[in-house]
Amino acid sequence: MSVSPSYEELKGYVDSIRVVDTHEHLSQEPERLKQKVDLLATFFSHYASSDLRSAGMPEEQLIEIRDPSTPLEERWGVFEPWWEKIRNTGYARALEIAVRDLYGVDGIGPDTYGRLSEEMRQRNVEGLYRWVLKDGSGIDVSINDTIVYDVDREFFAPVRRFGEFLTVRDRTGLEALGRQVGGPIHSFRSMVSALRSEFERTSGKIVGVKIGLAYTRPIHFEKASFSEAEEAFNGLYRAERFKVHDTSEVWKIVPEPVGVDLRPMQDYLVHVMMEEVERRELPVQIHTGLQEGNENILSNSNPELLVNLFMEYKDARFDIFHGSWPYSGELGALAKNFPNVYIDMCWMHIISPSGSRRILSEWLDEVPANKIMGFGGDYLFVEGVYGHSVIARENIARVLAEKVDDGDYTMAQAKKYASWLLRENALRLFFPDGL
Numbered sequence: 001m002s003v004s005p006s007y008e009e010l011k012g013y014v015d016s017i018r019v020v021d022t023h024e025h026l027s028q029e030p031e032r033l034k035q036k037v038d039l040l041a042t043f044f045s046h047y048a049s050s051d052l053r054s055a056g057m058p059e060e061q062l063i064e065i066r067d068p069s070t071p072l073e074e075r076w077g078v079f080e081p082w083w084e085k086i087r088n089t090g091y092a093r094a095l096e097i098a099v100r101d102l103y104g105v106d107g108i109g110p111d112t113y114g115r116l117s118e119e120m121r122q123r124n125v126e127g128l129y130r131w132v133l134k135d136g137s138g139i140d141v142s143i144n145d146t147i148v149y150d151v152d153r154e155f156f157a158p159v160r161r162f163g164e165f166l167t168v169r170d171r172t173g174l175e176a177l178g179r180q181v182g183g184p185i186h187s188f189r190s191m192v193s194a195l196r197s198e199f200e201r202t203s204g205k206i207v208g209v210k211i212g213l214a215y216t217r218p219i220h221f222e223k224a225s226f227s228e229a230e231e232a233f234n235g236l237y238r239a240e241r242f243k244v245h246d247t248s249e250v251w252k253i254v255p256e257p258v259g260v261d262l263r264p265m266q267d268y269l270v271h272v273m274m275e276e277v278e279r280r281e282l283p284v285q286i287h288t289g290l291q292e293g294n295e296n297i298l299s300n301s302n303p304e305l306l307v308n309l310f311m312e313y314k315d316a317r318f319d320i321f322h323g324s325w326p327y328s329g330e331l332g333a334l335a336k337n338f339p340n341v342y343i344d345m346c347w348m349h350i351i352s353p354s355g356s357r358r359i360l361s362e363w364l365d366e367v368p369a370n371k372i373m374g375f376g377g378d379y380l381f382v383e384g385v386y387g388h389s390v391i392a393r394e395n396i397a398r399v400l401a402e403k404v405d406d407g408d409y410t411m412a413q414a415k416k417y418a419s420w421l422l423r424e425n426a427l428r429l430f431f432p433d434g435l
């Protein structure tokens with residue numbers, strides 16, 4: 001790395017910024033403390049595990065290495081050859097930074113994995129989150145995307161997905177939804193009013209709404225008519241086939257709608273949600289770009305598919321996730337074009353650390369600096385948040401230092417943008433009344 005005087009000074013400043021983290025999937029600390037933690041079961045629950053799969057590791061081996069009931073030495077033997085193949089990626093780098101800084105272990109290797117897992121167990125006690133998130137990562141608050149809204153406000157502010165409405169696929173799903181909202185749902189009309197009441201009931205407890213549909217369908221949400229949506233809803237009841245739901249706990253048959261296109265129903269519900277968020281001044285976070293896991297359809301998540309929403313809901317604020325990686329050029333143009341479109345770099349610095357620097361540098365030349373959110377860890381376990389935060393701070397300092405070296409910004413300007421990226425922009429968007 002080229003080290004310039006501007007880098008040293010900026011890095012020191014960037015490291016001192018208390019971060020507002022725009023996106024996590026963390027369980028509450030008491031839940032985490034109940035888990036049996038070790039290197040493989042905990043750190044390979046997502047991200048790096050997807051790299052293991054894309055490197056060629058068979059699915060059965062991935063399941064095997066995560067199972068804490070098998071002795072760690074045995075699992076390490078299966079894991080090690082694949083680890084060597086993925087150790088180059090941003091996901092692996094975030095983990096190695098975390099184990100080095102948090103647990104004092106020099107990387108993940110044959111000589112360290114035992115001690116590391118022991119250190120993890122010893123630290124898995126009350127105070128873990130304070131130690132990792134507040135002290136280690138310098139995070140003031142993390143916007144958290146889980147099914148729990150009653151969160152520990154010392155660490156979290158929740159967003160809500162309303163996924164129980166958007167992902168209903170069959171009658172049993174509708175029955176479950178009915179139980180949750182306090183009464184059975186027999187018509188699309190009552191589903192819509194239940195969605196509106198859920199907004200009424202929870203909007204004061206959340207700082208935004210999340211839409212994660214890019215995992216299961218294209219994110220173009222057409223303006224469906226009520227009757228088209230109702231037709232799709234009614235299709236849920238037309239199922240004449242059943243699938244057998246057979247687990248050790250319960251045996252039952254579940255209706256399986258065949259050939260029912262649920263998109264008009266989802267489209268309609270997304271527009272209802274947009275109406276509600278616009279009216280209630282809640283920002284909406286939308287997944288775009290790469291989907292976590294393997295073998296999804298990337299083009300479903302192109303941010304250009306959202307343009308009709310940007311045009312229609314002018315008073316809504318769209319927080320577009322993951323820098324739309326790899327559609328980052330498209331997202332830059334959209335954020336430049338639409339006053340209601342914001343860029344969110346959550347997850348991005350570890351998908352590609354160097355790619356994120358290149359793109360952030362371009363965005364800073366292209367998009368007003370008040371519109372870029374520079375960090376969201378996007379992890380299920382806190383150690384990952386720490387590793388990611390180190391890479392993000394380094395990336396932001398390096399990109400801004402280069403601009404200072406090139407004579408594009410003064411040092412004072414660069415420092416101002418650093419604090420906007422890591423804190424102020426997210427505060428303005430999600431916490432207009434302060435933390």
Ligand SMILES: [Zn+2]
Nearest residue numbers: 023024025378
């Ligand atoms: Zn996420």
